[in-house]
Amino acid sequence: MPANPDAADLLQHIWGYAEFRGLQREVIEHVLGGGDALVLMPTGGGKSLCFQIPALLRDGLGIVVSPLIALMQDQVAALRELGLRAAFLNSTLDAETARRVQEQARRGDLDLLYMAPERLLSDSGQRLLDQCRIALFAIDEAHCVSQWGHDFRPEYGQLSILRERWPHVPRVALTATADVPTRQEIADKLLRDGRAFVSSFDRPNIRYRVVEKRDGRAQLLQFIRGEHAGDCGVVYCLSRNTVEEVATMLAAQDIAALPYHAGLSAEMRAHHLRRFLDEDGIVMVATIAFGMGIDKPDVRFVAHLDMPRSIEGYFQETGRAGRDGLLAQAWLAYGLQDVVQQRRLIELSEADATYKRLSTAKLDAMLALAEAADCRRVRLLAYFDETSTPCGNCDNCLSPPELIDATESAQKLLSTIYRCQQASGTRFAATHIIDVLRGKRGDKVERYGHHAVSTFGIGADLDEQDWRSLLRQLVAQHLVEVDAAHFNVLQLGAASREVLRGQRRILLKRRAPGSERKRRAPRGVAGSGATAASAGAALQALSRVDAALFERLRAWRASTAKEHGVPAYVVFPDATLHAIASTRPATLADLRGISGVGDVKLERYGPALLACIADTK
Known part of the structure; x- marks a missing residue:
């Protein structure tokens, strides 16, 4: 190590990297000069170096605020493996250990100190910091400050105290996920005249894939067995019961699967997290309570059995795959019930009308991504105000779906919903409407006299799955509404008249049978900003590994x-x-x-x- 190292020297001699990536150097120089910074980089993009190197070069102690008590130990252990003086303060420490860490901080014997926000906000935490010379504050997972975001943490809203109590100490707010309003809220609450450094949100090594949910658990099992046998992965489910059932199902099929949700004891969650981090090939089946800040680099897939609430959440969760730059997959099984379920959760929430409207808009953006027939990566990046070209590495690019003008079929479906309700004075769920369309004279159809409505049997040319696929798209576009509180009955949306009058076209996405390539996800290296072609070149090089x-x-x-x-x-x-x-x-x-x-x-x-x-x- 040179006598007076600069940022590049530290990067090479401590971390072993020859050069900075993306905006790292610019952020580091800005913070070294005492400026506040908002850093948006995708998961695995190297955010940590943006505060770790300035903390080493500036006089004093770097304070890192993290909401992830369970992971601080690993973050600190990684720094100690590099020869750095790091410690953490949180509720897991006994009194004697905590006292020893505080003394090290006061004496200047630490380079970096990780603190939970609750500990920092306490009177004792603030007194400790008053007694230390502080080089900088790094606020990790800074999107938690936004009350409109997907992962709001109330204690983060109180971190404005950092600029009020220590106004001359630079602050670095870091996150992998934030839309434009959330970025503004972070800057307003945490920074003072801060400069925003926004890297590309693209993760070119992740292959995005959405499948139509028919038997989600069987499809998941086929996906893992066929393409990721023995790989480490994460499976996200909406409910705790589903987490338990899916983990049990996978374990019964000789897949090393563990459940993780807030209903488990703290000891059990810690044990399962420890195994996931320490062992190879563990599949964690979890609610969204799991994952923020997970640094495990070799997660080869992230699967969703239920629709995420927002693109921010989806991006954050899928970003836990492929942190090492090797190729990984983001797999989502999506069906009509996902739309109904998520909208019902919004309706039943105790939030105010403004929050419900925002949540609905975020869900609609996620539905549009799931229903997309064009490049998913282009749509995903556009949500974060980033333009791109088709990636060649998502399902729609690799196997373009066939688009069919389904306007006439949509008119038949909408008319059947209307005529069944008109004939009976009541509303009906999807199965009944599809039976009428396809001309199936079951007991219920006969009882309500729907075999006599003018649309009976006019949809016999399509099978039930085609009608359900079309209905899902109409529900996603609010052309049909589902009353989840009353047995999922259907009713026409306000905009349905545009379709019935021929003023709005409906395109149905249909993938040709067998067109999607079924193969094990390839292993290769895709560096920051890599294209699918460069990832493929790296894959060829790695195929010669002994x-x-x-x-x-x-x-x-x-x-x-x-x-x-x-x-x-x-x-x-x-x-x-x-x-x-x-x-x-x-x-x-x-x-x-x-x-x-x-x-x-x-x-x-x-x-x-x-x-x-x-x-x-």
Whole structure:
């Protein structure tokens, strides 16, 4: 390490990286100069370096505010593995340990101190900070400050005290997810004349895929078995009961699945989180209570069995896949019931009318993404005011769906809803309406005399699944409303007249049978800003990796991590082991050239790595 290192020296010698990515250097220079910053970078984009390096170069202690008590230990352990002086203060510490950490902070013996917002906001927390020389404040997961956001935390709203009590200390607010209104709210509450650094939200290594939900659990099982056997992944479900049932189902199929939700004891949640972080191949089945701040880099897929509430939530959750830059998948099973369920949750909430309107708008944007027939990545990025070109790496790009003008079919469906209600003076759910359309003379159809309505049997040319797919699109566009409080009966939306009068076209998305390629998700490396083509090139290079050496390196890493009491990825991520296995460095100097191998890790692990390479022929 040079005598007076600059940011680039720290990046190379501590973290083992040759150059900064994206906006990292600009953010670091701005904060080093004492400026406030709002940093928006996608998950895995390198946000942490934007405050860690300035904290080391500025005089004093870097204070990191994080809502993730369960993960602070791993974040601190990763920094200590790099040779940095880091600690955390939260409710998991006993009194003696907490006192010792506070003394280290006062003496200036720490580089970085992680604190839960509750601890920082307490009288004792503020007294401690008054007794320290503070280099900067970093507020992680800063979108939690927004009461209109998808993950509001009330205590975050009180963090405005940072600029009031310590006005001359720079503040860095960091998040991977924030639309324009949320960004403004973060700046207003946490920063003073802050500069916004907004990186591309694109995660080119993630393949986005939406399937029509028919038997969601069977489809999920097929997806994991067929494309991600043995991989680490996360499966999101809406309810706790579904989490338990899906985890049990997967475990019964010899998939290492664990449940995670707020109804489990704190001890059980901690145990399952520990296994997920420490072991390879664990599939966590969870509610959205799980995942914020998860640093595990080798999550190969994120699956949703239920519709996310918003694009922000979807982006945040899917972003937990592929943090290492290797290819990963975001898989969503989506059906009509998802639309009904999410809208019902909004209607039944105790929130005010303004919040309900905002929630409905966010849900509608998510539905539009799920129903899209064009590039999903283009739509996803457009939500965050970012323009892009078709990615070539989502389901719609890889297997373009066939678009059919379904306006006439939509008119038939809408007319049938109207005529059944008109004939009986009551409303009916989807199954009954589709039976009438297809000319099925069941007991209920006969009882209400609907075999006599003019639309009976006019939809016999389409099967039930086609009608349900069309109905889902009409519901998503508010052309049909579903009364979830009254047995999911259907009623016409205000805009349905435009369709009935021929003033609005309806296009039905239909994928040709067998057109979607079924294969295991490829493993490759896609760096920041990589295109599908560059990801493919990296994949070809990685296909020559010596598999035996890679597995030997992983085994060494697992035993080393266990000795050190840290997750395996804290020792080295898979991407670094891939690079070692493919290049087979013969000397410590060669090993030093591998991305992710800094000075401390080279000294600590270099000889063992070279021994693994020499022993694997």
